[in-house]
Amino acid sequence: xxxxxxxxxxxxxxxxxxxxxxxxxxxxxxxxxxxxxxxxxxxxxxxxxxxxxxxxxxxxxxxxxxxxxxxxxxxxxxxxxxxxxxxxxxxxxxxxxxxxxxxxxxxxxxxxxxxxxxxxxxxxxxxxxxxxxxxxxxxxxxx
Numbered sequence: 001x002x003x004x005x006x007x008x009x010x011x012x013x014x015x016x017x018x019x020x021x022x023x024x025x026x027x028x029x030x031x032x033x034x035x036x037x038x039x040x041x042x043x044x045x046x047x048x049x050x051x052x053x054x055x056x057x058x059x060x061x062x063x064x065x066x067x068x069x070x071x072x073x074x075x076x077x078x079x080x081x082x083x084x085x086x087x088x089x090x091x092x093x094x095x096x097x098x099x100x101x102x103x104x105x106x107x108x109x110x111x112x113x114x115x116x117x118x119x120x121x122x123x124x125x126x127x128x129x130x131x132x133x134x135x136x137x138x139x140x141x142x143x
Contacts (some may be wrong), residue, residue: 028091031047041099045071046078047130049105051097061090066097070122079122083132088112103130113136 030060037051050067064087069080085095096108118134 015107036094038045039043039095039097039099039106041102041105045102046072047103047105051095062092063087064092064095064109066095066132068105068130070130072135081120081122083134084132085109086114100133104133105131106133108135108137113134113138 028130033052033054035050035054048069048071050069052065052067054063054065055061056063064085065082066085067080067082070078072078082094085107086111095110095112098106098108100106114136114138115138118136119131120134121129121131123129
């Protein structure tokens with residue numbers, strides 16, 4: 001019986017020594033993501049957009065992404081695309097989203113140095129196309 005107790009004490013001591021060499025354990029929180037804006041150009045429009053905000057390091061940095069989708073029940077069906085908005089700030093100002101037509105969305109991304117415009121067009125059937133325009137503006141605005 002004393003031998004078993006001695007074995008348990010030795011095993012416990014070895015575990016404590018092994019764990020003490022690991023240093024402090026730090027738990028990093030999982031990034032939080034949530035929708036902060038959702039809209040259709042018109043109530044009857046098949047196109048829909050959702051803006052997501054993902055925070056990291058207890059809010060020290062933010063990444064925005066957008067989901068642009070077309071809901072359709074026809075033979076072609078619907079589709080969606082999800083894009084991460086490339087900014088050059090750790091805490092960029094929230095992007096502005098503007099419907100320029102029932103099928104076309106413009107996303108204004110605030111940056112420090114990056115400037116330009118990217119247009120992505122989507123074609124599925126004649127007359128049923130849509131587009132995303134990313135307008136990068138170097139205004140240096142942060143939250």
